[in-house]
Amino acid sequence: MSSKPVGYITRIEKFSACHRLHSPFLSNEENVIVYGKCNNENGHGHNYTVEVTLRGPVEEDTGMVENITELKRAMQIAIMDVLDHKNLDKDVPYFKNVVSTTENVSVFIWNNLTLHLEKPSLLYEVKVHETDKNIIAYRGEVIEA
Ligand SMILES: Nc1nc2c(c(=O)[nH]1)N=C([C@H](O)[C@H](O)COP(=O)(O)OP(=O)(O)OP(=O)(O)O)CN2
Numbered sequence: 554m555s556s557k558p559v560g561y562i563t564r565i566e567k568f569s570a571c572h573r574l575h576s577p578f579l580s581n582e583e584n585v586i587v588y589g590k591c592n593n594e595n596g597h598g599h600n601y602t603v604e605v606t607l608r609g610p611v612e613e614d615t616g617m618v619e620n621i622t623e624l625k626r627a628m629q630i631a632i633m634d635v636l637d638h639k640n641l642d643k644d645v646p647y648f649k650n651v652v653s654t655t656e657n658v659s660v661f662i663w664n665n666l667t668l669h670l671e672k673p674s675l676l677y678e679v680k681v682h683e684t685d686k687n688i689i690a691y692r693g694e695v696i697e698a
């Protein structure tokens with residue numbers, strides 16, 4: 554029986570976007586209490602950093618888990634083309650009824666990458682830095698509610 558080493562490859566992209574944290578499930582008063590300054594009616598902006606990690610065997614023939622050029626291509630389509638320089642709430646249909654928290658931005662990116670990666674089963678983690686201090690990761694896990 555043969556075995557292959559398992560590698561993790563990560564690529565980073567940065568995008569700028571604005572948004573407003575406002576839940577349709579809460580009253581205006583509740584939104585102010587929950588989101589504070591982030592509920593500002595005219596929104597606010599971030600310079601987001603996204604780290605996407607693929608996990609898989611280091612293939613003997615190529616020496617790679619996946620060609621980073623392929624990851625770069627998929628991230629351009631699934632992240633940059635749809636989120637960079639956008640108003641998340643108004644320009645991205647997914648966020649019409651989904652609050653544009655960094656958790657949900659991470660889930661959106663994960664879902665979109667699975668549609669555009671040549672080998673979506675390699676997707677291991679999406680990590681989004683909303684600010685230098687606020688960082689959220691999603692690994693495609695769900696919990697039955
Ligand atoms: N669980 C989450 N909490 C919060 C989110 C989020 O996406 N998920 N988002 C926000 C706001 O969007 C807000 O913009 C965060 O910015 P801010 O508080 O200014 O960021 P910092 O903590 O880095 O800034 P300080 O310098 O520490 O004030 C809020 N919560």
Ligand SMILES: [Zn+2]
Nearest residue numbers: 572591597599
């Ligand atoms: Zn914000």
